[in-house]
Amino acid sequence: MTRQKTGLTRREFIDRASKTTAVAAAAVAGAPAVLAGQSGKKRIALVGTGIRGTTMWGSSVARVYKDQIEFVGLCDINRKRVEVGRQMIGVDAPTFTDFDQMLRTVKPELVIVTTKDSTHHEQIIRALESGCEVITEKPMTTDERKCQAIIDAEKKAGRQITVTFNYRYSSIAEKTKEILMSGAIGRPTSIDFHWYLDVNHGADYFRRWHAYKESSGTLWVHKATHHFDLINWLLDADPVEVTAFGDLRNYGRNGKLRGKNCRTCPHQKECPFYWDMTRSRQLMQLYAECESEDGYLRDACVFREDIDIYDTMTANVKYSNGVLMSYSLNTYMPYEGYHLGINGTMGRLDVRAYERQPWEAPAAAEFRITRNFGKSETSDLRVGAGGHFGADPKLKDMIFKPGTPDTLKQRAGSRAGAMSALTGVAAVRSIEGGRPVKIADLVKF
Ligand SMILES: NC(=O)c1ccc[n+]([C@@H]2O[C@H](COP(=O)([O-])OP(=O)(O)OC[C@H]3O[C@@H](n4cnc5c(N)ncnc54)[C@H](O)[C@@H]3O)[C@@H](O)[C@H]2O)c1
Known part of the structure; x- marks a missing residue:
């Protein structure tokens, strides 16, 4: 965990860093992890701290259902986005870039899956195998092979999946x-x-x-x-x-005005699909300021030829x-x-x-x-x-x-x-x- 751009005070940063290290160390030593659960609230972990994870399933759940649930872990493959996401959700849960490590360390009862569609099956299946209930964003998965694997894993685990068809x-x-x-x-x-x-x-x-x-x-x-x-x-x-x-x-290939992404596009003035994401502080923090980690462009050109x-x-x-x-x-x-x-x-x-x-x-x-x-x-x-x-x-x-x-x-x-x-x-x-x-x-x- 680095302090860069976390927005925490020095004291908060040290507290959080020692908490995360203690949790990870306990897990490695095979000792019971430091579980937030003594409160009797359901222990929830969330994977995928993009916009859907941090808003619909993050900040609003943490605020409205604070008497029923407690976030005990957050995971995203983008180490910057998981930290920005944690701040946006407004919880003090440890953050991870490795999903299996999160499961082993914080032992959640319930996992919320809000990653990109094509990886839902990976997190659903691993969470079921760890004995968790699963809530997944739609679509449950993207092809028939992954779908079969999820159905088989659910039967084997005897745990339930909820698909959030809002x-x-x-x-x-x-x-x-x-x-x-x-x-x-x-x-x-x-x-x-x-x-x-x-x-x-x-x-x-x-x-x-x-x-x-x-x-x-x-x-x-x-x-x-x-x-x-x-x-x-x-x-x-x-x-x-x-x-x-x-x-x-x-x-896609149908467009005549093409660039890499809207923020750097030479056609900003004439393209009717130009979209200025800099007007949203939230999107800039969650995506633009985390681009260096994975090259994920939130405003890529809608006319990309591929x-x-x-x-x-x-x-x-x-x-x-x-x-x-x-x-x-x-x-x-x-x-x-x-x-x-x-x-x-x-x-x-x-x-x-x-x-x-x-x-x-x-x-x-x-x-x-x-x-x-x-x-x-x-x-x-x-x-x-x-x-x-x-x-x-x-x-x-x-x-x-x-x-x-x-x-x-x-x-x-x-x-x-x-x-x-x-x-x-x-x-x-x-x-x-x-x-x-x-x-x-x-x-x-
Ligand atoms: N029900 C609805 O109305 C609704 C609306 C919007 C999005 N969604 C769903 O919510 C999910 C998330 O959408 P979003 O717009 O927030 O997407 P997003 O791309 O902004 O966020 C997904 C996050 O998952 C992370 N990620 C990708 N693969 C991962 C992996 N293997 N392990 C851990 N993290 C990983 C990405 O880094 C990213 O931060 C999608 O499945 C989408 O279909 C549903």
Whole structure:
């Protein structure tokens, strides 16, 4: 642990350094580590101190659930970012760059995985093998081989994985589920689902590791896992078969103005995708000031020629209850939101969710139920505070507040994590092979 840029006073630095050394020394000697746990709070370790780890699963969890949990270790392969992350989270837990060493040293009961998607399986499996419960960010993993390894490890360890599908907890998703459960449109038979990412949010996925198939599994997995999970949960059914198309039509090789990253780009003035990350102190500290360790550029050019994911995607999915879905995901739209239409034996439900658009939206979402040979009724929805249409705080209550009721079955485990990720994996395999792909051919449960 170096003192450089830790922002600690000399006294604080010495206290922390001696604490970390004592913990590591105890572990090496085989003695019980200095465990924060005497308080009776759940001992939590977090791996991946990027923006998601330090905010959603870091500072807010440490503050809101301080009576239930205690951070006992933080890990990131970037030694500077883990220290910046610790300060942003505002805890006094020891920091590590080696995940196994953290597990051995602080012996957490629960591990939160917020690393890059393609490494989730490594931390999930090692945490399970160490006897920990696991909470992992979506997507649970990025390909069928890693997915099988996670499912097998969970069975063997007899411990539970929770996959944090926050979209299930948004007021819009909850209202949609309640309408379906009420039987207002009869039995669902087919779905049109179209998700629009705008030129700001959509472009952001092309600025860093998400833009590579090897790291994110493509947006079919990284992003669409949310959407596929929503449908699995709404229908209470599994995906069976996927046929998909995808192309790269706007970002990557399609651009004419190209640089290394926005901060150093000679085209700042004329490029519509120029993004000035220096305006965010948080991002500068977490990423720019840690670049020297691993070369991770948070503002890399969206027109890098080696980008190998799709930005324009369509799929047809067949479900175990016979429902057929037509789905699309586009990443360079003039507005942000989605349109979900569910056709049933007695009518149709239309949901239009508005996230960002260059006109005044009537509400966060508009709902319309139209009955066959009958009336059409509309209703609007205002949503609660908190990220993702008020979903994030509800998800965390479900996880950290014992006794929180789960009436809509929103809590998701490894099966849900697998089914949604595998729908995306099947879409990628379908595009690569030019054929329909069956989910059952990818993983055995
Ligand atoms: N549910 C949501 O709405 C939502 C939103 C944003 C991000 N996420 C998910 O959260 C995760 C983190 O996203 P982010 O935007 O913070 O990414 P990020 O790249 O900013 O942070 C990931 C961190 O993990 C570290 N890391 C990578 N490999 C590691 C390894 N093998 N061991 C230890 N540390 C490692 C990186 O150095 C980095 O600091 C991703 O899985 C992402 O899909 C979910």
